[in-house]
Amino acid sequence: MSLNDDDALASVVAAAKSAYPEFAAEIDARVADLQMPVEPLLIAPLVIPAPQPVEIEQPGYWEDFNAELTLNAAETQGNTDTLFLGLHSKVNLMRKAQIHRLEAFANMAEANGVDSQNNWGASYQLDTLWTDDYFGYVRGSVAHDDFAGFETDAFVGIGAGAYLKQTETVTLRSELGPGYRYLEIAGSDYNIGAVGLYGATELDWLIRDDLTLEIDAKANISGPTSTFNPTIRMNTAVSKRVSAGVSYDLRYESNPPLMSNNIDRVLRFDVKYSY
Structure with a gap:
């Protein structure tokens, strides 16, 4: 079920309160907490540099x-x-x-x-x-x-x-x-x-x-x-x-x-x- 579907959410909340009337307040608080927008978690991308070719100094003609x-x-x-x-x-x-x-x-x-x-x-x-x-x-x-x-x-x-x-x-x-x-x-x-x-x-x-x-x-x-x-x-x-x-x-x-x-x-x- 999506939290953005109001009709379906209301039906589920009503059924939960009917089954557990003593937890009605907690059910409302939980639903409100779930509907609160959150900021996305920002993770710095892992950058793996490309391997650099090893440069070997070539000797001159005369060693x-x-x-x-x-x-x-x-x-x-x-x-x-x-x-x-x-x-x-x-x-x-x-x-x-x-x-x-x-x-x-x-x-x-x-x-x-x-x-x-x-x-x-x-x-x-x-x-x-x-x-x-x-x-x-x-x-x-x-x-x-x-x-x-x-x-x-x-x-x-x-x-x-x-x-x-x-x-x-x-x-x-x-x-x-x-x-x-x-x-x-x-x-x-x-x-x-x-x-x-x-x-x-x-x-x-x-x-x-x-x-x-x-x-x-x-x-x-x-x-x-x-x-x-x-x-x-x-x-x-x-x-x-x-x-x-x-x-x-x-x-x-x-x-x-x-x-x-x-x-x-x-x-x-x-x-x-x-x-």
Whole structure:
């Protein structure tokens, strides 16, 4: 029965009062209470947001990239006017189990307006990691020096190497392998080609947060001549990317032509930018 049907409601109320006359007042009060309008119950709707797709940052093509550029310069004026400019750069690019290593250098010096040093060089090496500690490599390098006995020194080779120590503060790696060496004698059309043996050791030591020591030693042994070239660098941090320091470079040639000196030494003060 609907409470809005007056005739039907009156009939029911009359029948109830006839059956229970002693509850007549309560029946009227109950009917009046039921007919009283009520406000609807307001319930805030439950909103379930649509799931958002998880965004996973995709790595770049190079999984690891680091580079450094070192500049050094000096100028003196007075009894002797000298000017020296030097540049050395390294770039390491890692993709999966391969590391591409590029290195380049250039130096220029003059004394009293006359060139006394002019050399440059570049190398590329591809390391293929066999395990976390061992790798194989393919290497090529070329160097040119206007004032050395060997004007051009080029080398291609293959070999294997190992990371002898890897910690948060020290990295020590070494490599060794055969190759072919090509040499051009300065001031002549004479050149020499011979099988050679290349070896290198590299130490990077973080002595403390703002002080690092680097030792790079390369050796190239062949019939015409054997070359040993260690470089020691000490750098202190100036900012997050920039450091300043000193480097000592020694180059020993066992059999230089044209009465050239066996040993070249260079002491530099450097400013290095790392990325």
